[in-house]
Amino acid sequence: MIDPRLDRRFPDAAALETAAARRLPGFLRDYLEGGIGPETALRRNRAALDAVRLAPRYLVDDSAPHMAVDVAGTEWRAPFGVAPLGLGGLIWPGAEAMIARAAATAEIGHVLSTFATSALEDIAPIAGWGAAFQLYPPADPGMEADLIARARAAGYRVLMVTVDIPGPTRRRRDIRNGLSVPPRLSPRGLGQIMAAPAWALGAARHGVPGFGTLAPYFPGTDMAAAAEFLDRMMQGHIGPDRLARIRAAWPGALIIKGVLGVADAALAMELGADGVVVSNHGGRQLDAAPTAPEVLPAIRDRLGANALVLADGGVRSGLDIARMIALGADAVLIGRPFLQAAAAMGPPGPLHLAQLLQAELQTTMIQLGVARLSELRGTLWRPDV
Template sequence: MSLDLRYPALSDLKAACKRRVPWFVWEYLDSATGTESVKPRNRAALDAVLFQPAVLRGAITPDLQTQFLGQDYAMPVGIAPIGMSGLIWPGAEAALAQMAQTTRLPYCLSTVATRLPEEIGPIAGDMGWFQLYPPKDPKIRADILTRARNAGFRTLVLTVDLPGPSRRERQLRAQLAIPPKLTPSMLWQIAQCPSWALGTLRHGQPRLRLMEAYLKLDGNAPSTAHPGYLLRAAPDWDYVQAVRALWDGPLVIKGVIEPQDALRLRDTGADAIWVSNHGGRQFDGAPAALHALPRIRAAIGPDMPLIFDGGVESGLDVLRALALGADFTMLGRGWHYALGALGPQGAQHLAQILRDDLASNMIQMGLTQPKKAHLQLWTHGPAPEI
């Protein structure tokens, strides 16, 4: 049976992932913080964006090719950074970097990945982006940026929406430590997931290798107090300027939902703004990221590049974000649901799902290019009552 018949949508991959990874891994991947109200808020905001279908337009041939920050991509979709990616699926960083290079999508490696930038940069090649959680020590900051640049990463993403750790209660209940401290319960969970277990044996225990080069721990730190958190600063505007001075390539600032912040970041030298509420993993009281997007676009004008993430699950969601002002979209959890479901093949399959869904919906809307989605926008008001 073909993958399209067994897993026609991301929701099918998500369900398979939940069955194939240990429960403590699932809780890390799928959880947010607090009551997790941001996740359904993101979903409701996307569902409220409606388009006018087009008729009598003749044959439509969608062109998904997208240029962003001086690079050509196969479609306006990329792979957002997720920390401890290799915990979710063994070898995740290398698998996603390879898929990104093959399919011509950007792959953003997290500072708190389980593999080093020197390992992943050559695999991602010209599709590689590097995400920086801001270290407190200027020497560590400079060293990490030098290593990322030497490893071949051309675009830097500075995440600014983590002034401190969040509770992430589901992770605490799952007793997840970094690196994982195996309990009898965890061993039982692992025994029920043989593919994950065997893969982990091949790739080794998931560790935050880059951060451990700067700080040694005893292995008992909870997932909300791992080396990345202990080394991390609460960045301010001077910090952004310092990073700008150190990085000579494109600089993206991630985690922005306030228009005035976007304006000031543009004037500080950012090359792109990444509109995001961190998937609800940091602040349960945040608005839907999509609600912030048109406000930021209106404030900064038409020329400043904008990236969006916040619950994107389909090609139609990509078009919704583009219609409200984004130039590019990112998924984080989605690629890892796909890896958990099918391994590296799952990531390739998700790329095909998104590509096909983009093209299918563009034909329904009479569009030849994704960036023209705003031309068919019907409404982006409150989600209708059901």
């Protein structure tokens, strides 16, 4: 149930994003909002969703929308979950626990990033039954094996392997800002922190964030040296042999994230994956990459109706969720808006966002005249039909 007082202040994700922008230091706002290069992929993610039109049917019988979906053996109350978010506790102090707690309350999925500032063991009991761990496979097989074993021991049922970061990237905003972990207190950065007193007070309470899950693997406590170490450790493509090795080591559901082509999607499933996430990493890796809406229909056609296909990239509303499902997704992952909700409101923010998205999706399904998520695929409007 949406709190009417919060609804008046923050009626949608856009309102939360605006409020978050005012409360974040500029260098962290740039990191959260930005993409790679001139950010054309970032803009195309949004444009591709806006271009998807859905055809309503009004001469139908009334039926309450059913929004629950099975994702790798776990039922989500609604067809969206929290995407893996790196450095969440740096962007907003304490955000990772806030978001995990909201996901558990809303009974939706939650995926913790390898590069979270919280340890995977700390977040699993908060996120509860919907918890998944996202793995950036490291170059060191021993480190990889230990991360998988830790995730299993912590109780995660789903391992989500991200394959679209074979090497470091160059993001203009972060380069200009000299982004680092912890933030360097240059005169410019210090000025931005002073202009964001709520963030500064939260940072003072929570202390300097680190890489919670990865801390055991690098020497010393200097975070700049740690970041350099981890950058070296997380390079390289995830070839078929490595993926097969991960499949053999992980007993639970395995989902491959970062797929943008039919061939990769089919190969992932042949190697034993339980599903894929169609994603261009939020426009943060390759500026010429296609968007999820552009490639989803072909991937769904190749994998068939029974395969698990998730998608992300630019989703900001319940209508966007319906659009992705109409194109072939079973459910979507949403990243930036959950961190923006935490920054905008603190602990109530992520749950408020989850409730907004559920309400918007319900409204959309009622308008379209569909009662089940699978029926959304029949609403896709084509000008030649």
